[in-house]
Amino acid sequence: MTELLTLGAVAYSPAVVGVWEGMKEYFADSDAPFDFVLYSNYGRLVDALRKGEVDIAWNTNLAYVRAMLQTDNGCRALAMRDIDTVYSTVFVSAAGSGRTGPGAVAGRRLALGSADSAHAAILPLHYLQQAGVDLDTITVIRFNSDLGKHGDTGRSEIDALEAVIAGEADVAAIGIST
Secondary structure, eight states: OOOOEEEEEEOSSTHHHHHHHHHHHHHTTSSSOEEEEEESSHHHHHHHHHTTSOSEEOOOHHHHHHHHHHTTSOOOOOOOOGGGGGOOEEEEEOTTOOOOSGGGGTTSEEEEOOTTOIIIIIHHHHHHHHTTOOGGGSEEEEOOTTTTTTTTTOHHHHHHHHHHHTTSOSEEEEETTO
16 A cells, blocks of 8 residues: 655645545545645645645745745655746736836835735735836835735735735735736
8 A cells, every 4th residue: 555645735725625625536546545634824834745744735935935944845846737937927007007117116005915825916016126226216006915925825926916906005916827
């Protein structure tokens, strides 16, 4: 009999339970049957992986980097969703604003999602800085409604979009799935 693997994932939404139950059923008769344990945030999941409490961690990109750092590069990626290979961040503003390109963000109010979300907070600032935008000229408005979940729920991105719609922000950074 094949050894049962333990997979850890973050319960960022009630729908996650159904996803992992379906995956567990799909792999039940394979060479890689598993059971899963759900965590409240990626920090706890990375800690569980490091301690050997789970064999596999279904991480975000940021949690993967954290796992690599905490294990002295002692873990490796096994798989990635196809949608993640083309995932990107976009900047959006009100229709008709005429704002185009990174320079249009300078001097504006930028709504960002959770501070620990790569696509909704970390990478947008990185991209702007690489494009030569002086970040000190931007007023950042943060929506940290998804802390610990690395933006997985998308709530903070919705909050950022709503701030643009309400006129409280000029631009929002969101992942393309939002």
